[in-house]
Amino acid sequence: MANSSSSRPDFSGQTALAGIASSTSANPDGGTIGLVFGEMAHLGKLNLRGQNGLAKAVKAITGCTFPPKANRFQSAGERHVIWLAPDEYLLLCEAGKEQELQDSLNSMITSSHFAITDVSDSLCALSLRGPSVRAVLAKGCGLDLHPDQFTAGQSAQSLLALSAVTLMAVADDAFILICRTSFAPYVQRWLADAALEYGYQYKA
């Protein structure tokens, strides 16, 4: 009775930040907005385990050079392959394409020693851009985020305000931040608070 299907909440199609107001902004001092950010809703994410046996298939299917060097990512259009560890990579793709990609990778890889896991709903990706993006991130992260040190094309797994994140520098003033779905509302609120002095705009 308690678990009858009609009373079960329907989470299908829900995004990690669905519970948060879809559009907020603050710019107390006026002037240029320091940070514009939003969720990359339903972005496809595949975790790849394996080594050189993956190279041919990943190159052919995503167009990204593989493997990326340590602490770096390779991109081709909207697809990115991020280095996570010596035998572990994260593949980002257009929303809804993850199943198709997973199937074609599985069928094309001849090596018997690999694993591809769909982690799209386990992780939440946020896109961050604006002149103050590095200043905001530096408030909660121990990495050297100076544009000379953390250049476009570099990525790192680290802690942002005590939550585990993967940072990708897409350009000097643009980042992709990936965190656990369960941490997403916290990270979103932390970013909004940290960016308050520079002015921010959040749009889901």
Add this chain to the structure above:
Amino acid sequence: MLIITCPFCGPRDEVEFACGGEAHIARPLADNKISDADFADYLFMRDNPKGLFLERWRHSAGCRRWFNVARDTVSNEIVEIYPMGSLPAKTAAKTTYKTSWRRDTAAEKAATPSRSKAGGSK
């Protein structure tokens, strides 16, 4: 705070790492019968030296991989970082490994296959 050089990710803050305690503790094999007291050396006894100590660390907020660290517990100086499954190469760390009380325990000796049972080869 320590800066620890992860062998895969490079230098990072200590907060990104988790210490896994003493390194090079070999599990006695089930084939080799040893007493409970000797097994306790493997299971419970951990070194707590003042000076150089060989430890396992994990880059838990980064690549999540394990590695070994030879660290001085007095000065916090990191003498050597080397991969899992291998022994230290620097003289000081080598000496620490060789002179550890653990090398003489029955538990460690029981961690290698006994010669009489080694699959027919001599």
